[in-house]
Amino acid sequence: xxxxxxxxxxxxxxxxxxxxxxxxxxxxxxxxxxxxxxxxxxxxxxxxxxxxxxxxxxxxxxxxxxxxxxxxxxxxxxxxxxxxxxxxxxxxxxxxxxxxxxxxxxxxxxxxxxxxxxxxxxxxxxxxxxxxxxxxxxxxxxxxxxxxxxxxxxxxxxxxxxxxxxxxxxxxxxxxxxxxxxxxxxxxxxxxxxxxxxxxxxxxxxxxxxxxxxxxxxxxxxxxxxxxxxxxxxxxxxxxxxxxxxxxxxxxxxxxxxxxxxxxxxxxxxxxxxxxxxxxxxx
Ligand SMILES: CC(=O)N[C@@H]([C@@H](O)[C@H](O)[C@H](O)CO)[C@@H](O)CC(=O)C(=O)O
Numbered sequence: 001x002x003x004x005x006x007x008x009x010x011x012x013x014x015x016x017x018x019x020x021x022x023x024x025x026x027x028x029x030x031x032x033x034x035x036x037x038x039x040x041x042x043x044x045x046x047x048x049x050x051x052x053x054x055x056x057x058x059x060x061x062x063x064x065x066x067x068x069x070x071x072x073x074x075x076x077x078x079x080x081x082x083x084x085x086x087x088x089x090x091x092x093x094x095x096x097x098x099x100x101x102x103x104x105x106x107x108x109x110x111x112x113x114x115x116x117x118x119x120x121x122x123x124x125x126x127x128x129x130x131x132x133x134x135x136x137x138x139x140x141x142x143x144x145x146x147x148x149x150x151x152x153x154x155x156x157x158x159x160x161x162x163x164x165x166x167x168x169x170x171x172x173x174x175x176x177x178x179x180x181x182x183x184x185x186x187x188x189x190x191x192x193x194x195x196x197x198x199x200x201x202x203x204x205x206x207x208x209x210x211x212x213x214x215x216x217x218x219x220x221x222x223x224x225x226x227x228x229x230x231x232x233x234x235x236x237x238x239x240x241x242x243x244x245x246x247x248x249x250x251x252x253x254x255x256x257x258x259x260x261x262x263x264x265x266x267x268x269x270x271x272x273x274x275x276x277x278x279x280x281x282x283x
Pocket of ligand 1: 028124178
């Protein structure tokens with residue numbers, strides 16, 4: 001069950017311990033597609049409420065298979081005081097073309113026209129492999145509130161073409177944590193990822209080094225993150241393990257994943273926690 005009582009201490013942990021002040025809510029790590037519309041609304045309300053004066057931004061993912069549910073969540077996010085909304089492609093009935101997907105996104109954006117709108121591109125989960133560049137090129141003419149892409153894919157050719165075709169004030173948020181540095185070089189303006197729940201400070205060092213032009217230092221941090229993730233993947237890394245790591249590092253009871261996902265075996269989690277602590281100890 002969703003436990004709203006951990007939201008405030010978790011937000012405090014993100015700010016104080018991870019230096020994270022921008023939250024992407026009800027996304028993949030937040031298991032949004034396993035939650036009911038009501039649960040997603042309660043979470044959005046709670047995060048927007050406790051975020052006031054504490055967080056810089058709460059962006060709420062409102063994508064659902066049902067267009068009507070998505071519109072309802074978009075309207076709700078606006079009323080709750082969210083700073084932006086994002087939407088993934090529906091994935092059971094898939095859009096047949098980028099035009100069809102744009103029509104879907106447009107309908108949702110129109111339900112909350114005052115909120116910045118982001119397309120959340122995550123083909124590994126949606127199995128919708130339409131190039132993001134085809135979805136976003138010129139989309140601001142149809143969706144005036146469009147402000148960027150959360151790009152969770154390894155295809156840096158597609159990402160680069162999003163960067164080169166988009167207006168300069170859009171946010172291009174990269175979501176494959178193990179290759180963020182490559183995306184920064186290609187023009188990413190920020191990052192959203194599951195591991196930043198416990199590696200936020202670490203990755204801040206990489207961003208700082210990259211912004212100073214210190215590629216040697218930035219690469220050293222990225223390599224540490226790669227070493228950690230490749231070890232974790234060898235032990236079954238995925239949403240359940242990530243959630244267990246979030247609980248371990250924050251010390252807060254974030255609970256098991258919802259069925260059909262199952263928690264990871266304890267011995268794998270212990271091994272990965274050990275690796276994580278060794279990486280963090282190297283700071
Ligand atoms: C498929 C997936 O879960 N991707 C993660 C990554 O952070 C991913 O866990 C990481 O790069 C390790 O592969 C994020 O892009 C997901 C995310 O940002 C979200 O929770 O919405």
